Amino acid sequence: MFSSRLYKLSPIFIQNFLLSSRAFIRKKLRENKESERLTKELISHDYNSEVLKQYQSKTLTTVLTEAQNSIAFYRRFTDDINTFPYIDKAEVNRNKSKFLSPSKSGVVVKGSTSGTTGAPLTIPQNMQSVVAEQAFINRMMHWAGVGSNDKRAWLRGDMIVPQDQKEGPFWRYSYFENMILLSSFHLAQKNLDSYLTAMQNYGVQAIQAYPSSIVTLAKYLEVNDAYYPGDLKSIITSSESLSKEDKLLIEKRFKCTVFDWYGLFERVAAIASCEHGRYHILTDYSYVELVPAGKTEDGRDRAEIIGTNFNNSLYPLIRYKTGDHVVLSEEVTCPCGRIFPIIDSIEGRVGDYLIGDDGQKVHILNHIPKGVSGLLATQFVQKEKNKIDIRVVVDQSKFDNKQRSILINNAKAKLGNSIEFNIEELEELPRTKNGKARQAICSIEN
Ligand SMILES: [Zn+2]
Structure with missing residues (x-):
């Protein structure tokens, strides 16, 4: 929508109206009774290992059974997940149609992996998958203490302001979501002050951002020996890797906790950091296997994330090698009390080197x-x-x-x-x- 001629040529108040309307429709589709019910169910897993265990094993059995019954690629395998082969992006790309369930019903959404390494992969998702994803986001917001009526800033790469526009304002508003959307494409030094002022004036209570965008603002504050003047509940980052140093810098300069989310479009794994800064593997999101992948420079164990998605029966991926690495932790329990397993950190995508x-x-x-x-x-x-x-x-x-x-x-x-x-x-x-x-x-x- 943002690249359409209509949007680009519209005055700002029409742009606000257009993006608010789009957000309204998306919200109606994603946030329904089912996502509410699932959100509650997911929150009930946080501190209860019995309930979580039952959910995991029931869901995994359903995924494997459905895959054997309806997915061409998986027909020859048995009930035991260990008999399924590891697959990767190239393998899925070679056998695209063999992963697709013939029972296509309702709305189908298509999305692609970023493709920084290798050919991008297009994955169809059914509406149930979109709704489930929303429920996991809702739980993350719950962890971060953000309510649905809180005012949020969104700094995540939507091209809401045409890239060749040199004069501000570099933000727009989404009225039904209580949200100010700021452009990730105009973070030049001379504009940064106006970004901070716009968020403060709007009364932002939480920020959802790409790490590279929010780090630029945090570094700007640091260079000027300043702190964000507003009062924030939390900052939620995702979609790029966030180093420990950058996380601490953002927390210091914005005076709140950063909740970082790792996910990928294949939807085979999700890892979320809590208020104590530990990264938890969300074992109700998918079935994750951590396969040893050598040592880090300082001698700690590294593993590759291999995941099986729980929420896309239209295009199930089983034992999918992500190519992403985590550093294992010796900690077993987290001071937050949540029972999800802890890892030390997520290493940058293997592609960036x-x-x-x-x-x-x-x-x-x-x-x-x-x-x-x-x-x-x-x-x-x-x-x-x-x-x-x-x-x-x-x-x-x-x-x-x-x-x-x-x-x-x-x-x-x-x-x-x-x-x-x-x-x-x-x-x-x-x-x-x-x-x-x-x-x-x-x-x-x-
Ligand atoms: Zn924790």
Whole structure:
């Protein structure tokens, strides 16, 4: 809708009306009696392991039985999930039609994976899947203490303001949702102050954001030695990886807890952080297997997330390899009291990496900007083996030659001395069409 001519040419008050109407229809479709009932049921799992266990085993049995009965790809397997093969994106892409249930009824929604690695995958979902997803979001909001009438800010890559528009305001309103939507595509330094003021003036009580967007605002506050002046209940982040350092920075500068959500369009796993900062695997969302995948640099166990979705009988994926890694935790119980298993952290998507001068892939790049003053955003681009561009958005009064050399030295320490680094100052980072900012873009094979 946002890319349509009608929307782009409309005055702002009509744009507000159009996006409010769209939100109203979506809300009506997703938030019904069934999502309310499921939300309550999900909340009842939080502290009750018996109830959770029963729900999991009942749901898994249903998924496997239905798959054997109606999905061509799964016809030859038995009741035991361990007899099903691991599959991945490429395998599903090769056998697209074999995963589709013939019993197509009601509304079908299609969505695609981002496709930063490999060919994107299109997955049809039935309405039951959309409603279930809403119930899990509702529970997350419940964890975050956000009520349905609270005023929210939405900073998640909707192109609500045409990208070539240079003058503000860079936000619009969705009246039925009590929401101010802010553009992720206009986060240039000169605009950041107006973003913070707009949220404060609207009386925002919670923010839902992409990590890269909200971190830019938090860094801006840090550079100016300031704090967000409004009173927030919480911030909910998702759709990109969020480092521990960035999470702490957002919490400090916005004076509230960040609840981070990991999910993927294949809907085979969801992991949510609680008010004590622990990441919980939501074992009522899907059946998750953690398969050992080596050690981290500091010697801790790493595992790949392999998941079986519970809520899309139209296109069930069983034992799907996500390619995403988690670092395991030794903690068994969380101070929050919720019973979902704990992991230490989610590592960046395997797709985002650079290649060091020893030929190794380097995935964790969070430490490179550490200790550099005046940096608002950073992105690494490697087109040649021994050359890396560091794109930065900076506060020019703080980012001087000394800071430039700290940044380059940090990069050399991580990636190798023989690599040539070139710092490129930009007004804002280039974003994907979804408004995300990738941490690293590497276009060479190693
Ligand atoms: Zn917890």
